[in-house]
Amino acid sequence: MLDVRKLRLLRELAHRSTIAAVAEALSYTPSAVSQQLTALERETGVALLERTGRRVVLTPAAHALVAHTETILAALEQASADLAASRTVLTGALRIGAFPTAVRTILPPALVDLSRNHPDLELMVTxxxxxxxxxxxxxxxxxxxxLQEYDYVPAEPDPALETEHLLTETIYLAALDAEPLAARRDDSWILGTPGTLCHTMTVRACQAAGFTPRVRHHADDFSTVLALVSAGQGVALVPELGAMTRPPNVVLGALAARRTTHMAFRRGRGSHPGVVAARNALRASASAIGDGYS
Incomplete structure (x- = not known):
């Protein structure tokens, strides 16, 4: 019978491309990952990896096995969720991840709701x-x-995840005047750290308007971004949640682009009582915030 732990390693290699990245993500040594994958090849009796120097590439058989692995892991998650649903009290750790503006806006009311209704839950936020x-x-x-996606940065589907829509926001051009985006070719720009979705979104939105932004500052916190705009240090694109406390001299110009936030959880885990409680609390909080700025 195939070992689920080895299958997880193969699945992660399909996502991360290198054995070193898999080892770092799962707290293994690279040699341990290699040994486990070699053992999996022996168990299956087929070649799963093609090795070229230091690189490894999954074979067609390996990709087929990864697809089966997603189904197997989802079934195990569903079994775990069903067992948890049989308990009368919701206990244990509930680990919630959120981006900075959501931690300040959506998450606090949701945490209050969860703590009040499920006092035995151990809430852990990242x-x-x-x-x-x-x-x-x-x-x-x-x-x-x-999980977020922008109109200019659509998210790639991940077969290991299920998602549920939570909130859709307008994207604003934040500046000291009301000139449109297309007129900002010569302005200085404030962007997020390279590699973040916000950075990619701004670059692509500007390119769609016919220019590449001249980056002067990098900042990921939207309060900081707006403070820099207020100080005349440049212009920026800011989503609705990030613009809720703008300085009085900053002008917000609505763009056609939107940012969409989804709740994401492992496939098969959506009916777990802890995840259900979190989904309900987050949905109620986001709805209240949406009513406040609509």
């Missing part, structure tokens, strides 16, 4: 960039997290 959410959920570092 602030992280949405780009890292799929890996964190897939490797069981989080139970539920908020």
């Amino acid at each position: 602030e992280l960039d949405p780009a890292t959410v799929p890996d964190a959920i897939r490797t069981d570092a989080l139970d539920i997290a908020l």
Whole structure:
């Protein structure tokens, strides 16, 4: 019978491409990962990896096995959820991941709701960039997290995850005047850290308007971004949640682009009582915030 732990390693290699990355993500040594994958090849009786120097590439048989692995892991998650549902009291750790603006806005009311209704739950919050959410959920570092996509940066589906829509926001151009985006070719720009979704979104939105932004500052906290705009240090694109406390001299110009936030959890885990409670609390909080700025 195939070993689920080895199958998880193969699945992560399909996502991360290198044995070193798999080892780092799952707290193994690279040699241990290699040994486990070699043992999996022996168990299956087929070649799963093609080795070229230091690189490994999954064979067609390996990709087929990864697809089966997603189904197997989802079934195990569903079994765990069914067992948890049989308990009368909701206990244990509930690990929630959220991006910074959600930690300040959506999450606090949800945490109050969860603490009041389920006092035996141990709530654990991690602030992280949405780009890292799929890996964190897939490797069981989080139970539920908020996943983002922008109109200019659509999210790639991950077969290990289930998602549920939570909130859609307008994207604003934040500046000291009301000039449109297309007129900002010569302005200085404030962008997020390279590699973040916010950075990619801004670059692509500007390119769609016919220019590449001239980056002057990098900042990931939208309060900091707006403070820099207020100080005349440049212009920026800011989503609705990040613009809720703008300085009085900052002008917000609504764009056609939107940011969408989804709740994400491992496939098969959506009916787990802890995840259900978190989904309900987050949905109620986001709805109240949406009513406040609509």
